[in-house]
Amino acid sequence: MDVPLPHLDRLFDYLVPAELADQAVPGTRVKVRFGRQLVDGWLLERAQSSTHDKQLAYLEKLVSPEPVLAPEVARLARAVADRYAGTLADVLRLAVPPRHARTEREPDPAAANADAADDRTGLEPPASAEASPDHAAESAPQNPATGPNDHQSDGNAARVPGAGWCDYPTGPAFLRALREGRPARAVWSALAGEDWARRYAEAIAATVAGGRGAVVVVADGRDLDRLDAALTAELGTGRHVCLSAAAGPTKRYRAFLAARRGRVAAVIGTRAAMFAPVDNLGLVAIFDDGDDLHAEARAPYPHAREVLLTRAQLAGAAALLGGFTRTAEAQLLVETGWAKEIAADRATVRARTPAVAPTGDDPQLARDPGAETARLPSLAWQAARAALAADAPVLVQVPRRGYLPAVSCGDCRTPARCDQCAGPLALGSAQAAPACRWCGHVATAHTCPHCGGRRLRAAVTGARRTAEELGRAFTGVPVRTSGREEVLTEVPGEAGLVVATPGAEPVAVGGYGAVLLLDTWALLTRADLRAGEEALRRWLTAAALARPAAAGGRVVVVADGSLAAVQALLRWDPAWFAARELAERRELGFPPAMRMASVTGAAEAVGALLAQARLPAEAEQLGPVPAGDDKERMLVRVPRRRAPELATALRDAAALRSVRKAADPVRIQVDPLTLF
DNA sequence: TCAATCCGTATC
DNA sequence: ATACGGATTGAC
Secondary structure: OOOOOHHHOOOOOOEOOHHHOOOOOOOOEEEEEEOOEEEEEEOOOOOOOOOOOOOOOEEEEEOOOOOOOOHHHHHHHHHHHHHOOOOHHHHHHHHOOOOOHHHHHOOOOOOOHHHHOHHHOOOOOOOOOOOOOOOOOOOOOOOOOOOOOOOOOOOOOOOOOOHHHHHOOOHHHHHHHHHOOOOOEEEEEOOOOOOHHHHHHHHHHHHHHOOOEEEEEOOOHHHHHHHHHHHHHHHOOOOEEEEOHHHOHHHHHHHHHHHHOOOOOEEEEOHHHOOOOOOOEEEEEEEOOOOHHHEOOOOOOOEHHHHHHHHHHHHOOEEEEEEOOOOHHHHHHHHOOOOEEEOOOHHHHHHHOOEEEEOOOHHHHHHOHHHOOOOOOHHHHHHHHHHHHOOOEEEEEOOOOOOOOEEEEOOOOOEOEOOOOOOEEEOOOOOOOOEEOOOOOEOOOOOOOOOOOOOEEEOOOOOOOOHHHHHHHOOOOOEEEEOOOOOOOEEOOOOEEEEEOOOOOOEEOOOEOEEEEOOHHHHHOOOOOOHHHHHHHHHHHHHOOEOOHHHOOEEEEOOOOOOHHHHHHHHOOHHHHHHHHHHHHHHHOOOOOEEEEEEEEEHHHHHHHHHHOOOOOOOEEEEEEEOOOOEEEEEEEEEHHHHHHHHHHHHHHHHHHHHOOOOOOEEEEEOOOOOO
């Protein structure tokens, strides 16, 4: 029922008029009379009888005979609504794109092309791929890989798919599991320079060869284009569709329908694709799950990674989480044994990785005489000059402006944390003492746990470095920029400077000779739980575009080499960093070690909701902290095993409020992306 | 005594 | 949300 009220988030029984008996099937959109009004709804199941003791009303209308909501997606949507303390109607709005009647009536492009490209996949991996840790899940016995969409292959193709996975000891076994339809789950650490899109395309092809479907989510349109090209090379055309909101309503609905009608075996897309219907789902995958674009901005704010993992669990599908870096959430999957690790051995990592060096900190930078013009430390100068001299392109990564005025230790610069709840300290607008962004506790006397220092300093924003500045510094070298306004996909493999913001770094033909990571200070001192993780994610993503050290590839990071995130970059060891990060969050009681939820709204409303919520006994409340517009925010945290109870309690409390017509809205967010 | 209003409950 | 019924309050 498409009504926004949480207390109406349940099923209602209606009679089906005889003339709709054949067409009104589960998954169709309907209109029903509900109270006095006509509302949109979903037909979720047909039944012989009802437990409702009063007179039933008839379905008013069948909006369309198209059963757009697949049973698997309906179950998933319910689970996602429950997990995020939201309503089914909200999740279904995200899961099923708006109807486009004209597109529905278009002649269905025959399923003919599903046969055409058949023999391009389905080969066994090379025989060298032996060692096979068992990726199969401990639960869920596998349904045989048969179905209406069964693209079996006789495997007489000329190419060798999946050979690139042989760089990773457990890679071939994972691909074999996909081909055999087993629900293997993996966290993959991509090597520097890895053609991740091609690896993903191979994983999809293996799944399809095993007769099952795949849903793959990437962060942005550029990654999607890359994966689309790789998958087209792997599968040919007509066997997959791209689903993204950016394509516009018509194209989006057309792609959606093709998937729902079982015309394609794979759907790839941005987060809009996380709910895409695919017959006989065998693989869900996400690339770069640390990118915050994976977090949905509409209620109930589900994260693509969590949706896909839930989906894998419910559908008995395999799961692949890959990236150049590793999130604490992915690390948790590895440590709990839910997923297996796919990573290259150290020798291979060393052979593929550029030489990475830190330059030290701001003070050193200021002392550097050559640094005046473009504020480049001498090491960065040298690396850039050497690369340009070798006619190689140089990438300069510059963070975008915008950060929170965090506070750190005046001596060692460790970010200052609240001694009550370990939240980040920050300066308010006034010249008052810094206060905790989470619990509001005012830090009158802070002592740094790292060095014992008692002085505090505000973290200043990094200077905005411009392409012109660099252009002046390196006269005669072409300078390109890639960022918000214009994002470059690829640059030629010749001498030139590329200034890019994180996420907009173009690939260089043959790899960059040097990658300079500037202004790291602002990134590292952001008052954010994920500051270190995010910094490393951005650095590794950019540094992965450099040539291996043996081919002259160098990376210079303008940061203090003793910081953990910098260490992880120097050693090219994201798994080490993720394990460290997760351990720290366990210690401090942060996600993903604990489950958190935020409740935002007018002070009385927030207070009232939490007062009547039947929270689990272990629940801790932090706050309130001001949230702008006369609003405030409370955080609730519980151990992971109490997460379902927390969501239920918050949902029930919201339902109680809505039934009592509470006017001022309260926003509930489970796993809020930022914790303040 | 009637009606205006408040509150809790139901909406198949 | 929107509507309804029952209880409560207020004014004639």
